[in-house]
Amino acid sequence: MPETPSITSSEIGALWMTYQQKTMVLRMLEYFIEKADDQKAKEIMKELYEEIDPYTEKIVHIFKIEGVPVPVGFTSNDVNVEVPKLYDNGFDIMMIRMIKEISMAMHTLHITVSYRDDIVMMMKELTMITQKYYHRCTTYLLEKGLMPRSPYVSIDKEVEFVKDQNYLSGLNPFSEKRPLTTVELANIYHAIESNVVGMKMILGFAQCAEKKEVSKFFNKGGELAKSIVKEMGDVMLQNNIHVPNTAGGNITDSKLAPFSDKIMMYCVSLFCGFSMGGNSVGTAFSLRNDLPAKLSIFMKDIFEYAHEGAKIMIKNGWMEEPPQTLKHK
Template identity: 25%
Template structure:
């Protein structure tokens, strides 16, 4: 099994290699802009590190796919960004953006590794995961150093282990209800962090495009994200837990083009896909009926807006096709 020269890529390996290439390639342009727009040398250095790690990943992905005879995604180019544009976001938000990006990277690379079997592919994904861990560590360290890392709350320490004794533990609508457990709290905060990042990003994007259809699409997207933030925040209020603040004040008043319409819509479409994945993961650890209902409802709403963004991209031929199975009909 170790002779990769005689073993074809599995669908799982191909899917994550190809999709990972597309994500990394698009990320380069966002990382480049935010590196240029930051006036904080610590943040600039962090973005330089992220860019170099992403380039290294891209080169290896390209080599593997090329050797296997698969076409490389075209992606984006220099015309999709304007490095001379003034900052669209503050340093605080750009650091928060990288924090969320590092988290999503950890999720993606760990799943890629879990679905790989060929020796060289496994080794590659291990390297990617190591790079993602290093980036995450550096981002968190800088957030802590600057005093802007928002920790989730601490909880009282139980005296002894305790079994669930009543089925009312599952309740959430009527009768005896309970506060959220630590897993439910952890995943809820993770969802809120992603929603906060998306709200700010889409709101900033609206300022820099003149395309009315895209403005309407962004307005609809940010409306859904804000509503979900408000709905999920209510669960924290009920348990008297702190609500993470939004970053809406971290957008500058610049209206100059920073990114092309295509790369902006593509990025938001991808983030809605990540939001769907996060909802699905979070749903797996929920035991409260009201939280299950909230997640299930928001999964449907997120799926609808995600499909709308995808259709928009397809109609303009802005979306590349992921390699798939051959129709035998």
């Protein structure tokens, strides 16, 4: 057996996806660092940049040794740091926090499909970096008053077990629904929080996109995110639970794009995948049957929206293909 085994198919896929995502993050960080007017926010982003940048080179090194084509990813052509600020009031850290949340899920998944020690170790290191900066971003936003916490609620003081199948009911509009559990509330609030950030991000993209069809696509996504926030907020209000307002993050009046249409489309695609995954978790852990019904509709709408985006990316030559297996005759 060789000292370092050859790279497997799943490891190639994991590294390829990591390279795409990391080059996107680096380009966005370059812009946000240049435009940051808060010193603490700038320090967080600069230190994150310095920690993840070497990993793109490590992936390139592995691919070259293994004879795998090095992906294009996202380059200096996909960012323009000279244009005015597109977002303000802490949105840069809100955006990076969301991306780090996606990264945590991706790196954990990639550990499960990796076998070589060096690749497993890379994913572990990236997981630790991601967790550290997710926490730093969260702490920053809370300290600055730019992000509310999830609602505080009163709970029963005794442990109870479900005694009746009515516990699962919720679809009948004429019957009384049981109160939300804290597990269900956590998933609902997370959907609201992530879609608020996503809505601001995508409407900013719509404002500066170069191509009209891309701008129209982004505006449609903003409306979709808005509808999810409204419907999930209504569920909370029906349970007499106040929906906290997000104080931070706003779109400026700039119409000059800091990012290429290509990188913005990829970013939205990434957020769609994350949203479908989050809704899947919410569906699995929500036992009041009106909630999975709502979340399933959201997943269908998000899937169709993401599919529309994929067609636009293919049409414009922006969708890079992952390495494919050869067809043997």
